[in-house]
Amino acid sequence: MRVRYITRLSRLAGLSEDERRRLEPVTERYAFRMNSYYESLIDWDDPDDPLRRLVVPDASELRPWGQLDASHEARYTPVRGCQHKYRDTALLLVNEVCGAYCRYCFRKRLFMNDNDDAALDTRAGVAYIRAHPEVTNVLITGGDPLMLSTRRLTLLVEELATLPHVRIIRIGTKMTAFNPHRVRDDPDLLALPARVRAHGAQLYLMNHFDHPNELTDVAKETLGLLQRAGAQTVNQCPLVRGVNDDPAALTRLFRELSYIGCPQYYLFQGRPTAGNAPFELPIVAGYAIFDEATRPLSGLAKRARFAMSHHTGKIEILSVDSRFIYMKYHRAHRVRDIGQPLIARRDEEARWLDELELVAGPPAAAAAAKGFTPRSDWMPAPTWDGLKPSDPVCS
């Protein structure tokens, strides 16, 4: 099937003239792109259609808020286009374009003219990975790697697969949601998992479905083809106001993904990225949605973790009670922080770790949190049921 790209609001038949005029200034700052397949999934009579909200600009994106590189990715970039934050995992940012643009994207800086964080030429990145035998996982991302030609992607994937220490190659993509035909109709792409396996490695497709309306018959068929071709398929997405902040929709998404062998892996708290103010939710509200959404699910369907991809590490939000927010470092840049608990005072407004008042947690997190000066390597826990102030909760 031929899918047409749409890069101007004037080509979107579903928008009124007045909406176009109002939204044009947003697209001058933050790029707009979608395609005819995704356009066909939207109910244009419904101004609150979740997929419409995902791709159509919002006037309040221009509200000053957040940073372009909210996760400080530049800090973890040893060579252009290659990030190395966690010991065993490296990222290659291989392009600056996607099948459409999510309005809430945390890497929207890549789509701006003066940005060179991604590298089409991956030689320096691959050389870095070759020289770092501790890297067992490589995530190919961008932009969307499936916007590359299959020939180019195959060359890169095979080169990585021949490195003896690289055991898992992940492709981070929203193409199975934005344009599944790109995968379904490409036998060479579907041959890639077997080529990786021939080198003793595994290929994971890290899909990005945000809402059950994206799980169309063709999307599900495509995931089935990938699985039969030998790829592992999982899903991750952020929690986005107006897109998937409805617990019933998230329940349907997680449940359906478990039925088709593509389980949810992370649900991310939105990063404080410039332009993303209209899509953000407070941590407390986000946790309540996640908790309600996962309660009715089977164990297999609720394996997802609700996490903040903070610049110090991936912080899982475990629970919220009337006084505190309980978290844990699921992944951390500093190895000694992995598994460390963090406790913050409940704050109905806070949307990111940096806005919380931490009462316990490792110093890296404490340094980032509001109004908190780390005094030593651990802080005493507050008093709450079952734990005395003298019990160390982190060290």
Ligand code: SF4
């Ligand atoms: S697919 Fe990913 S990288 Fe591309 S716009 Fe969406 S969130 Fe950003």
